[in-house]
Amino acid sequence: MQNEFNFLDRNEFNFLDRNEFNFEPSQKVVDAIRNFNPKDLCFYTRIYDQGKKSVISVRLSEIYGVPEEQVLLAYGGEDILKNAIHYFLMNGENKTILIPEFSWWYYNRVASECGGTFQMYPLHEKADTFAYDVDEVIAYTNRIHPRMLLLASPNNPTGNSLTSEEIGRIMEQIPTDTMVLIDEAYASFICSDVDYIAPLVHKYANLIISRTLSKFYGLPGLRCGFGFIGKGHDQFMSYINKYLGYNRFSEAVALAALDSDEHYRRVADDMDWGRQLYKQALDGLPGFKVYKSVANFILIKYPIEIKEKLQQALAEEHYKIKFMTDKGLESCLRITLGRKEQTQKVVDTILKVIGKDE
16 A cells, blocks of 8 residues: 655655665554554653663564663664764773774764774775775784774675674684674665574674664664674663663654564665666776675766766756765765666666766
8 A cells, every 4th residue: 555654755856875765664664653642752661660771672682682681772873883982982091993994984983072093994895896804804903902893794885794704703803802893784685684693792792783773674764773782781781771761652663664574675675676787787887887785875986087977967867876085985986776766767867978878
């Protein structure tokens, strides 16, 4: 059934620059919004009286097999990152965090907010992908001995990821007093298997895994992030937790989203169609290279001399994509994987600009 929550005015602008969700929410999410009783907002949730954070943390504990007391909840994945970096860099003398070379600019900004310093370890371009060199990450971490090591899997904007085996190898071979924060905001696009998380969190006390409902579940406007932490961090849990519980409206919508995997897997299939179209249409053309991605965006190298013309052509079609400015990626585009007609329009516009539309 077509729902009335057509949140994107499709006659106006198509934003494919911030990895947002250009599809429809699941029917269960729509129903949860429609059926929410506003009177529930007149009262705090009472689940904190049971020693639980939220009905969401209880549900996440069931899904991921991690004890509820080790589940993190926050105002988006951004909030988990900010709270963790602030807390661990401000406690003690070691205020260094290691981050990937090509990664979200926000990581180093958060470190600077709390007087921390960051150093970068490299990502390597290999054929049609970027990749972590796990041995190199381990060597950097042991040499620098940072308070925190940040891993993004998949990484934004390059789209590459780590396997659970690679994560385990890193955890085994670095100092145990280095907190490892894995940003898995885009991880659900890789596969539906989450069985690796509980064993990692159980084994490594210095591990935080951060996720969100913003990407795979398409609810960035809900601002609901979650994650998992190893044992023994009661002070940090007190720092990040909300004493009087969480937003009850967000709880209702989040529970509906978590119960809608089938809908969002179909959306992920449409995104994969988009990946293949970009690869088939653009890869191998002069100046172009389409990188492999396991997230809801794709990174494409393009002839930078067409930048202004392409920006103008896309604007005329009411489209916006991300023209990268990061050092080393200046000749790349990052494009959110949208609906099929959006992907087709971007491809057609690029081909028209380079004279390959016939």
